[in-house]
Amino acid sequence: MRSAKDFFAPLAVGAPAPLREIPARPSRAIHFFDPGNEKMAAKVPDMVGTVDVLLGNLEDAVKAENKEISRAGLVKIGQSTDFGPTQFWTRINSLDSPWVLDDLTTLVPAIGDKLDVIMVPKVQGAEDIHYIDRILAQLEAKAGISKPLQVHAILETARGVANIEEICAASPRMQGLSLGPADLAADRRMKTTRVGGGHPGYLVRQDPERGEDGVPLYDGPRTTYQQDLWHYTIARMVDACAMHGIYPYYGPFGDIKDTVACEDQFRNAFLLGCVGAWSLHPVQIKIANKVFSPSVEDVKHARRVIAAMGDGTGAVMLDGKMEDDASVKQCKVMVALAEELAAIDPDLKTAYDAIVLD
Numbered sequence: 001m002r003s004a005k006d007f008f009a010p011l012a013v014g015a016p017a018p019l020r021e022i023p024a025r026p027s028r029a030i031h032f033f034d035p036g037n038e039k040m041a042a043k044v045p046d047m048v049g050t051v052d053v054l055l056g057n058l059e060d061a062v063k064a065e066n067k068e069i070s071r072a073g074l075v076k077i078g079q080s081t082d083f084g085p086t087q088f089w090t091r092i093n094s095l096d097s098p099w100v101l102d103d104l105t106t107l108v109p110a111i112g113d114k115l116d117v118i119m120v121p122k123v124q125g126a127e128d129i130h131y132i133d134r135i136l137a138q139l140e141a142k143a144g145i146s147k148p149l150q151v152h153a154i155l156e157t158a159r160g161v162a163n164i165e166e167i168c169a170a171s172p173r174m175q176g177l178s179l180g181p182a183d184l185a186a187d188r189r190m191k192t193t194r195v196g197g198g199h200p201g202y203l204v205r206q207d208p209e210r211g212e213d214g215v216p217l218y219d220g221p222r223t224t225y226q227q228d229l230w231h232y233t234i235a236r237m238v239d240a241c242a243m244h245g246i247y248p249y250y251g252p253f254g255d256i257k258d259t260v261a262c263e264d265q266f267r268n269a270f271l272l273g274c275v276g277a278w279s280l281h282p283v284q285i286k287i288a289n290k291v292f293s294p295s296v297e298d299v300k301h302a303r304r305v306i307a308a309m310g311d312g313t314g315a316v317m318l319d320g321k322m323e324d325d326a327s328v329k330q331c332k333v334m335v336a337l338a339e340e341l342a343a344i345d346p347d348l349k350t351a352y353d354a355i356v357l358d
């Protein structure tokens with residue numbers, strides 16, 4: 001077991017000092033691209049500033065025969081792109097794959113000073129994070145990197161979900177967690193073949209009409225309500241991340257053409273406490289930017305409650321509702337996010353600045 005104080009010391013001589021806090025940088029959309037796909041790669045420089053995170057993906061969705069091309073493409077993009085306000089992340093191959101060691105030993109010396117976060121797939125427990133923590137420290141020391149790379153874990157096995165708190169606590173590099181609904185569904189033997197999203201078979205049904213004897217009458221129509229297959233896992237992620245000062249993200253939504261359901265799924269995640277979601281296609285960036293930014297109405301309401309509450313204690317009535325010390329804290333969460341996003345998004349700044357309190 002490590003002492004809490006060990007977390008303040010680098011894991012290799014010459015490696016940068018570990019972070020004490022994970023910076024809250026906007027990351028409404030983590031946009032995935034294959035750096036070995038020439039058409040996608042060519043679009044990356046123009047996407048800088050339009051999306052909070054650009055992620056060069058080396059794992060699943062990159063064919064085995066293209067792994068080296070994608071890795072080399074990522075190095076080229078990293079070296080030649082000025083990322084400005086946009087974060088630059090990568091998803092490396094899984095720790096049991098034949099590619100991951102070359103991913104790490106190539107990327108850290110070549111573009112370790114440009115990368116913000118390394119996303120690690122299929123994390124099973126703290127031992128996986130300890131492995132990455134140590135090897136990153138060694139590679140950072142060797143390459144003379146001055147800023148520690150952060151680590152993001154994808155939850156995509158039952159064991160990973162069961163070990164969620166230990167994973168979050170395993171290293172000061174831990175930046176956040178994403179849901180990996182496709183691999184997680186397979187690992188749990190869930191019977192959905194979708195990449196994220198709901199399922200029409202996972203539902204609750206309105207009660208039946210009943211006869212005078214109390215026996216259900218089965219001939220009337222009964223409304224059904226589709227439920228969220230991922231609610232439990234997302235809720236666990238939110239609690240584990242909040243406990244450890246790191247950030248939860250919804251993962252991918254594979255039905256690219258169903259932009260309405262994508263927006264709904266992202267909004268559920270936003271309401272539950274996630275800070276962002278993955279974008280697999282340019283069309284999903286706009287959805288995530290919209291959903292993970294507080295609406296003007298919400299910001300206005302939050303500012304009104306904060307103004308009405310004065311020093312933040314006691315209870316007041318506003319629009320027929322009780323507000324008190326706890327609800328003002330909720331409102332401060334909303335306003336803090338709005339301010340953080342306004343600092344990097346001029347359209348949001350204009351919209352929030354135009355709010356007039358009644």
Ligand SMILES: CC(=O)SCCNC(=O)CCNC(=O)[C@H](O)C(C)(C)COP(=O)(O)OP(=O)(O)OC[C@H]1O[C@@H](n2cnc3c(N)ncnc32)[C@H](O)[C@@H]1OP(=O)(O)O
Binds near residue numbers: 252
């Ligand atoms: C379960 C998981 O692990 S999820 C994470 C792994 N999966 C991924 O990373 C998938 C990333 N996305 C993709 O590969 C693609 O978007 C696909 C395969 C889903 C769809 O690709 P296409 O059929 O080419 O989509 P479409 O025809 O709508 O593309 C329109 C344009 O956007 C480009 N484009 C598509 N996706 C992306 C992207 N992620 N980034 C940048 N550009 C993209 C296309 O190259 C195309 O460019 P063009 O107009 O110059 O021809």
Ligand SMILES: CC(=O)C(=O)O
Binds near residue numbers: 121154179
């Ligand atoms: C996101 C991912 O990798 C998965 O759903 O499997």
Ligand SMILES: [Mg+2]
Binds near residue numbers: 156180182183
């Ligand atoms: Mg996966």
